[in-house]
Amino acid sequence: MVKKSAMCSFVLILIAIGFSIAALSTYWYSIRIGDKDSVHSMAYYKYDKVKTSSKNGDDTLFSIYGKLPEDSKEKKIYQSSLAFTALAFIVLVVAAFLVLLSAIGLLKKIPCIGTILNILGKFILIAGTAFCFLAVFIFLGLQGARKDDCEDGVLGAVACDNGLFDSFNKNEDGYATTPYLGWSFMVIASALTIAATVINIIGGIF
Numbered sequence: 001m002v003k004k005s006a007m008c009s010f011v012l013i014l015i016a017i018g019f020s021i022a023a024l025s026t027y028w029y030s031i032r033i034g035d036k037d038s039v040h041s042m043a044y045y046k047y048d049k050v051k052t053s054s055k056n057g058d059d060t061l062f063s064i065y066g067k068l069p070e071d072s073k074e075k076k077i078y079q080s081s082l083a084f085t086a087l088a089f090i091v092l093v094v095a096a097f098l099v100l101l102s103a104i105g106l107l108k109k110i111p112c113i114g115t116i117l118n119i120l121g122k123f124i125l126i127a128g129t130a131f132c133f134l135a136v137f138i139f140l141g142l143q144g145a146r147k148d149d150c151e152d153g154v155l156g157a158v159a160c161d162n163g164l165f166d167s168f169n170k171n172e173d174g175y176a177t178t179p180y181l182g183w184s185f186m187v188i189a190s191a192l193t194i195a196a197t198v199i200n201i202i203g204g205i206f
Helices: 002-025 073-103 111-139 142-151 181-203
Strands: 029-033 039-046 049-056 059-066 170-172 175-179
Touching: 002 073, 002 111, 002 181, 073 111, 073 142, 073 181, 111 181
Parallel strands: none
Antiparallel strands: 029 039, 029 175, 039 049, 049 059, 170 175
16 A cells, blocks of 8 residues: 555656756746737746747747846746745655655665654655745746836836736736746646645555
């Protein structure tokens, strides 16, 4: 029973690790200006890069790359979420290793170290889940950070009270802001780590 539970938890953790790796390497937010069925502009954001594309429907006409201002609060949001995503990845790798050791029965065969690792195993997934959640929920403050940047003049001559920063996920005629793949991947990773944690507790893996 323990071995089956451990292997199930191990698989879920591996999938969560895959999503966290993907989140580290892809864009987290997108902004569309213009009608998506005609010529419009798309901007994709992550911690170190902004990709702006001119599109006609689904066809990309051209793309240019830039960066967020170093002193922007928006960039700090991306960096904070990235940091917790990286921490989640590291913790999940360790958790996967410990669960695998438990599944094959090695923890019981290592007298002293096995006991320490067993105690660590009981709490490490909780830490991994917490890091995933922090990456997700810190990012919800993005629009507030963007509005602060606007009011501080970081974004240049942009009207700050026109509703552009009111919603994390907004879709109106000619304008849309929405979380992109990176954030979505961490939401999925959070759900997977919760499931793995529940299995660990119910299955008595450690």
